[in-house]
Amino acid sequence: MATVIGTSNSAETALLRQALDEGGFAEGADPYGVHVVDDLGAAVGRQMTDQRVIVVSCGRQSDGMWGLLARGVEDVISWTGEETVRVVLARLERWREVDRLLSAKLVASLVHGRSTAMRRLLVDLVELAAYGSGPILLVGETGTGKELAARLVHAVAESSSSLVVVDCTTIVPSLSGSELFGHEKGAFTGADRARAGAFAAADGGTLFLDEIGELPLDLQAELLRVLQEGTYKRVGGDTWSRTRFRLVSATNRDLESEQRQGRFRSDLYHRIASGVVRLPPLRERAEDLEPLFEHFLAEAAGRHLDVSPSVVALLRDREFPGNLRELRQLAYAVAARHAGPGAVSPGDVPPGYRPAREAPEPVASSRRLLDLAVRAALAEGLSLPELKTVVGDVAVEAALEENEGSVRRAAAMLGVTDRAIQLRRKGPAAAPGVPL
Numbered sequence: 001m002a003t004v005i006g007t008s009n010s011a012e013t014a015l016l017r018q019a020l021d022e023g024g025f026a027e028g029a030d031p032y033g034v035h036v037v038d039d040l041g042a043a044v045g046r047q048m049t050d051q052r053v054i055v056v057s058c059g060r061q062s063d064g065m066w067g068l069l070a071r072g073v074e075d076v077i078s079w080t081g082e083e084t085v086r087v088v089l090a091r092l093e094r095w096r097e098v099d100r101l102l103s104a105k106l107v108a109s110l111v112h113g114r115s116t117a118m119r120r121l122l123v124d125l126v127e128l129a130a131y132g133s134g135p136i137l138l139v140g141e142t143g144t145g146k147e148l149a150a151r152l153v154h155a156v157a158e159s160s161s162s163l164v165v166v167d168c169t170t171i172v173p174s175l176s177g178s179e180l181f182g183h184e185k186g187a188f189t190g191a192d193r194a195r196a197g198a199f200a201a202a203d204g205g206t207l208f209l210d211e212i213g214e215l216p217l218d219l220q221a222e223l224l225r226v227l228q229e230g231t232y233k234r235v236g237g238d239t240w241s242r243t244r245f246r247l248v249s250a251t252n253r254d255l256e257s258e259q260r261q262g263r264f265r266s267d268l269y270h271r272i273a274s275g276v277v278r279l280p281p282l283r284e285r286a287e288d289l290e291p292l293f294e295h296f297l298a299e300a301a302g303r304h305l306d307v308s309p310s311v312v313a314l315l316r317d318r319e320f321p322g323n324l325r326e327l328r329q330l331a332y333a334v335a336a337r338h339a340g341p342g343a344v345s346p347g348d349v350p351p352g353y354r355p356a357r358e359a360p361e362p363v364a365s366s367r368r369l370l371d372l373a374v375r376a377a378l379a380e381g382l383s384l385p386e387l388k389t390v391v392g393d394v395a396v397e398a399a400l401e402e403n404e405g406s407v408r409r410a411a412a413m414l415g416v417t418d419r420a421i422q423l424r425r426k427g428p429a430a431a432p433g434v435p436l
């Protein structure tokens with residue numbers, strides 16, 4: 001999942017190629033290796049689909065360096081001799097380790113999906129988790145997998161301590177953050193015994209603060225202090241305790257705008273957001289829809305179920321504002337309705353998820369409308385002569401309207417004489433025998 005592109009077929013590139021070869025990144029043994037290219041732009045375009053690319057500029061400094069970075073190239077390094085070889089090797093070693101972690105059983109069993117968006121997200125997340133210890137902020141709409149991502153960070157860190165999850169929407173302001181700090185006996189009404197909080201439970205492990213945007217401002221200040229100093233006091237207590245944890249927080253709010261509106265502290269934001277990972281909504285991961293649905297179906301049914309093409313088409317037509325959580329719920333509902341062998345079919349889809357109705361009936365033909373009108377008139381008791389008169393009147397009126405009052409053109413349209421029209425306009429009695 002990595003490529004090094006050298007920009008000139010020079011002695012430097014040969015050296016690089018040899019060093020990578022010795023480091024176990026043999027050329028040709030895809031995905032690693034050095035590719036030497038003339039047309040850098042085209043080569044980067046070809047490689048960028050699923051690869052991480054480093055460009056080693058062996059000639060003069062690449063003019064389009066920022067442009068390459070904007071296109072997703074990881075780094076553009078100018079050749080400075082042995083040092084460059086070391087930098088490239090270290091980078092590739094790390095990526096190889098990330099690949100290993102990604103294909104490790106645990107990660108593979110936790111996270112499903114194979115879209116490029118998903119793959120890139122996982123690589124970023126695993127790299128941050130494995131090589132950093134700073135806080136990670138997960139940003140994404142509801143149900144995009146933020147909590148799962150936090151579990152992944154914890155799993156990759158291979159910590160034997162716990163992952164502690166706190167949903168900030170459930171923090172009760174009157175308890176002064178005792179969910180986080182813990183409390184002493186008698187600290188508030190109902191505190192009949194002392195309790196440890198999340199900061200203590202997460203010591204040595206990971207603390208996941210879900211919906212951190214909901215944390216009250218006074219607790220935001222307290223959290224900042226804990227992050228900076230690693231110390232806290234239980235509510236109602238006066239001794240300081242130490243704690244050290246990896247903070248992963250998540251939000252579906254725009255924390256930058258929350259800061260502008262004074263609802264989120266900027267100093268805390270900068271502290272928690274040293275690594276920001278955005279979880280894409282399902283609509284940006286179309287390739288993942290079907291495999292994820294099948295995965296959730298198998299999870300619900302305890303076995304693999306085939307899905308009929310019409311159900312797949314239905315999924316593709318729908319929007320899932322609740323993202324993966326909603327897709328999962330749908331899969332569980334479908335699995336519960338599905339009986340017996342055979343693929344999951346449209347009948348297994350709960351009514352709320354079916355299209356509102358079939359395509360509207362084709363517009364009725366004029367013959368059919370006339371048929372209905374005549375039947376209705378006869379049912380009202382009109383005789384045939386009366387019916388003919390009404391039809392004649394309606395036809396003349398419509399033709400005149402259509403032709404902006406011109407008798408000549410209305411007559412031509414109806415295939416009668418001008419006189420027939422004129423008589424008809426004077427009333428039926430004036431034109432008893434005039435055919436129309």
Ligand SMILES: Nc1ncnc2c1ncn2[C@@H]1O[C@H](COP(=O)(O)OP(=O)(O)OP(=O)(O)O)[C@@H](O)[C@H]1O
Pocket residue numbers: 110111112113140141142143144145146147148149210252324325328
């Ligand atoms: N890539 C994935 N592979 C398999 N299951 C997933 C994946 N992403 C999310 N899920 C599942 O989808 C559901 C929703 O995910 P999760 O709770 O992590 O979302 P969230 O972003 O934290 O939601 P919220 O913002 O509402 O708290 C969970 O059941 C989770 O296991």
